[in-house]
Each structure stands twice: as C-alpha cells, then as structure tokens.
Amino acid sequence: MHSSLALLVPLLAVLTSVSAQTCNQTSLCPSTAPCCSEYGFCGSGYYCLGGCNPLYSNSLDSCKPNPICESANYTLVDTSRILTNYTYFEGNASEYDWVVEEGTIMNTTSSGEAALALLLTENGGGTLMSSTRYVHYGKITTRLKTGRWAGVVTAAITMSSIKDEIDWEFPGNQTTTGQTNYFWQGVIPPQTAGVTETGLSDTYDNFHDYTVDWSPSSLTFLVDGNVTRTIMASDCVDNSTGVSQYPNTPSRIQLSIWPAGISSEPEGTVEWAGGMINWNDPDYVSAGHFYALFQSVSVECNDPVAPNASDTGYVYGPNATLDTPSITFSNTTTELNGGAMIGAGLGGVQGFLVAISIMFALAVHVF
Template sequence: MRLALGTAVSILCSAVLVNAQTYTNCNPLQKSCPADTALGKTGQNYDFTAGSSVQFAASGAVTYDKTNGAAFTVSKKGDGPLIQSGWYIMFGRVEFTIKAAPGTGIVSSAVLQSDDLDEIDWEWLGGDNTQVQTNYFGKGITSSYNRGAFHANSGNHDNFHTYSVDWTSSQIVWAIDGQTVRVLTPATADSNQYPQTPMMVKVGVWAGGDPDNAKGTIDWAGGVTDYSKGPFTMYLKSMTVTDYSTGISYSYGDHSGSWESIISNGGKVNGNSGLEPTVAQPAPVITATVDSVPIPWSGTHRETSSFVTPDVWPWVATGSPTGYPGRLPPGWQSGSGHIQPPSSGSAIFLPMYISLLGLIVGFTFPCWA
C-alpha cells in the first residue's frame, strides 16, 4: 500500500521501521548470533532434474521436471518463488546451470548472501536476452549504485548456461560457461565492501516491474510487468558447490565482519585451501552502471544508517496489506528487533510503500520491502 507523506510517514517509519532496521535473523555486526551450519565439503552436486533437495528450503511454488530441473514461475502479482540453502560456505565456488525467465520487468536471481548482508549476485532481466548483471555488496551498504556491471550473455532466456562465482579472501571471479567476465579484489572493491563472511545460496525469480514497486526498481527491471503475457519461468537445472573451509558451523568472533574474525567450529577457515584458483583469466573492461540509475536497491536494498535489507532479499513482498497505517496487520509480530509474518516460513511479507524521497528526488520510494 502507498501512504502519503506527512503524518502517515512519521507513524510508519517510527512504529515499524525501527524494527525493520534489524530485520535479519540475527545481524552479527550488532550482537552475538547463533552459529551458521557449514557445508564444509567439496564438489557437492545438486541435480534438480531428479527433484528437490532436502538441503534447500523452498518459498512459493517451485516445481521440478526431468528436463529442466527446478522451475520458478511468476504467473500473477505477488509471485516470487525461491529456494535457499540450509548451509553456508566460508569462501568457495558455486556453479549454477540456469535458463533465465523472459518477460518485461521479470528478474531472475542467483545470490550468495551472509547474515551481515555481504552479497555476491547474478541477475538477469526478462526484457534483455543478451546480457546478465553481476553485483556485490558489503554489510548491506548501498551508498552508491556503481557496483553493478553488465556482461554479454546472448540467449540467456533460450538456453542453459553455467554461471559461476569463485570466492576467496583475495578475489571474486564471475564466469559464464567457464569464461571469466569479472574479477573483484579487496583493493578494487569499494571501501569496506568486499564480501567476506559466511554465505548461504538463494535462487529465484520476482517481478521487479510490478506496478506497485518503486519507480527506480521498475526502471531498472526494464519496465512494468504485464502479467497477462505470462507465465514467466526461470529454470535451475543443477548446482555444484565447494566450500573452501571445513567444519560443522561458522561463528562470528567479533562484530567487525572481517573474514579473519570468522571461527570454523570443528574445522578450519580455508581448510580446503588449494582447491581455489590462484589466478583468474584476464577479465574484460567492466562497464559499471551509472549513479543516476537506482538499480534495484531503491526497491530492495537500504542504507545501513536507516535501513537493513530484509532477510528475503532480493525477492519482493508477495502481498499488499491494506488498512493498517502505522501498525502491523493482524497476526504479525514485532519483537527482539524483528518483524515476523503470521507463521514461520510464511511466504507473506509486508510491502508498505511510502513517498519518502519524493520531496527530494522526485520519485516514489518504498520505506522498506
């Protein structure tokens, strides 16, 4: 629902946003958190043409077939199916064999994300069958929109390609079908932005072009989604994962968010070292997105000074509760710094939008997603 500026903004952002700021299951930068289950293994293959895996939790309607594997479909407003790993890796390699979804405004995503909101991303736009975008974040900070880069990827809606992320303390390498397209090092990353904490894996699809989204998000996604032209389906045939560390779980030794502070319980950080590449292929010149394009974080990411990304990023809310200005809908809970849906694992999220930056930059901007 969209709320006018003024009293409604003040009420919503004081009564709801304070808790939304810490909406992650537990942010280790702010307090002590439970340990994350570690994958701790090498060469783990997940063949989704054989069906679902108990190591991934599904949200929304995810189906499986013997030809294409896992199918993530947007058929109507609010659809945003995804799967999320039940384990984390502490540095490692992930290979996704994916066919992206077509459709204006449809966004297919494959994301590595940590509890303190480090991220490494692949994103495909349904209106662009020729390119894929890579991106990264550290600690959920989005002070600029110049980290995304586009890479040639012809036919990403028509055919399966293998997209990999190879992540170490010294470099992140993005590759398509074995060909390096981007390399990031701590020295070339924005200050304090190099991803370096234990990551889970999320794959799914969502409508960035939903008419209720922020204008910046719709523009980035390529335009307004026309659901009558759907359904729009992304496919994940397989995934291969290697954890470059060993152990049964990963803990944060302090609140710094540095990789040196991570503790491997029952193992060793970089305990599988020697498996990672030492030198990446030369990468082509990266064309970063310009600052004037608020991709897509005007709708999903937030400044840490006032926002923290919800745990369901990058998939937007699936419903739009109405009639509850300044308070949570029935059944929602606010406690321990978290805003929680009516039941655990629910696919219903709270998309309250406000025209907060309209006075400053002239477009509507969701208070949180």
C-alpha cells in the same frame, strides 16, 4: 543488486497493521526474542536459522551456527532434499539441501532436459529458494535458463547473514546479457559496482553455466567457463575509512525469480527490469505463470582454513579491525531444540501474523 523487503500478496494490507520489534545496528533484539531474522524482525525458533544476523541479535551467539560448506553437485530436479515449506526447517543441513522461502517450484522439461521451474504469479509473487549450507569462499556454478519478460528478474546470488552479497542477475527481456554485482554488509555505494556482461547466446532458450569464483583476494565471474569479470579485494578499500568493502562472510546460495516491474517498486527498479510486467502476455496466459529454469548447482568449498572433522558451522566473533567480523568454526549444533516455531518470541496472535507476513516476503533486489 541490493536486498530489500517486499510483501507480494494482497494479505499485506491486513498484516501491516501488526507490529513486532525490529532489529538494526542501534536496536538489538531483547533476550525474550533474541534472534534478528533475515527480514529484520526479532524472534526465536526459525528466526535463529538461515539469515539470522548475529550483529543485530541479542548476542553474537543468539543465532545458530551457519551450517558449514560441503563441496557437492546438486541436481535440482531431485526434489527429495528440497523443503518446500521453510518454516518446518530445524537447521539440519544433512537432511535438506534447500528450503523454499517463498513461492512455488515444479519439475519440468525444456528441450528434452529436466529442470526445476521457479514460478512467478500476479497474486502469489515470486519464488526464492535458499541453500541450507553456507559457503565461506569457493566456486559456485549455477546452470539455468532465464525468463524473457519485461519486469521479471531471474537471479542466482550469494547472501550472508550481514548482507554481503554476490550477484548474477538477468532483468526483464534482456536475453543476450547478464549483470554481475556485489555488496558489502548491505551498503549501497555512491556508484554502482554492477556491470552488464554482453555477448551471451539467448539466455531463455539455452542453458548456461554461471559461476562465481570467490576467494579472500579476488572475485571472478564466468559464463560457461569463460571469465567475464574479475574484482580484486585490494581495489575495494574505501580510501576515506580504510575499510575493505569486499564480501567476506559465510553466505547462502539463493535462486529466485521476482517481480521488479510492479507498481510498488521504485521507478528506477521498474526501468532497470525493462518496464511493467504484462500479465496479459501470451506466455503467462497460456501457462498461468512466468518461470525460470534451474538445472543444477555445483559448490567447491575454499575455506581459508580447513575445518576439523568435528566442526559443524561458522560463527561470528567480535568485530576485528576495520569493520571486518571475525569468522571461526564451531562444533555446536546447527539445529533448533524442540523444532522451529516461527512465531516464538513474538507472542500470541501478533507473533503468528507477523510470521505469516514474513512467509510471504521475498528478498527483492535492485541493481
């Protein structure tokens, strides 16, 4: 899957009239709004935290260091370390393990087992929850139950600040398959690297453990401990350029449910997700929402070089050979000074409105 920006609420019609400076490879952020956010807008405050792209920011050190990986088992039904309004996050990954960037979560039970539900509604859109810490290689296992409705996608992915991406996705009503994919720096290859993994027992009725085992040399996908696919980094070299198009930068874990079967999505995306969403589906009418259930996430860090006890985060250095950014450890703070003001650097009402529009943005993915 590949990430793009989707605004999922009726407020979009108002907010799109507001402009802000965008950032990309040829247009870096100014010193007055130095950080390029995960959605491609320049600003300060929260813009300098999770997803901040150092290559498109004013300088490589404009973004705060990415909080360093810690091996852990996260029980998601304990919401005490989940911040439900991400705009209040100030970069302290020791205080919160997860932030909700869009949408709604709620505790529930399924077949007597506790779980965290990520919700999707017609008016409110989907839900995206991101880890506050990054992983620079390691094993990540997510225990979940998917949705079962055409047009509704469940996902457990990793995403780096420069759009390296590794995916487990479950589109629509396909409850006996899952799909694996990966991307390098947001590049969409001429031929998709996505593969459909078959033979799963009902993914809506049953919890399964979906694993990504990521190392500098290989990427392995597993279901319930059984290997389904392995990708070698050596096979990801573009022969025309010599560049290895293999995910290699620190990444956040992102859990989501998102609406692919809506009129604003491309026809191919709607088809991939099983068609348009039926908002009159009895499940939706009864509950008032669609949902995906997430029970736990386990992380085993596998940094290529072990960090020192004083190290706090990952930072980007100048690009090394063959378009591969260098990653080093930092012992500087990952936190903002004076708190997170999402409109800072954009100016007055304009900054506020653009910030609000981003609050309602969900990273939507195309297989």
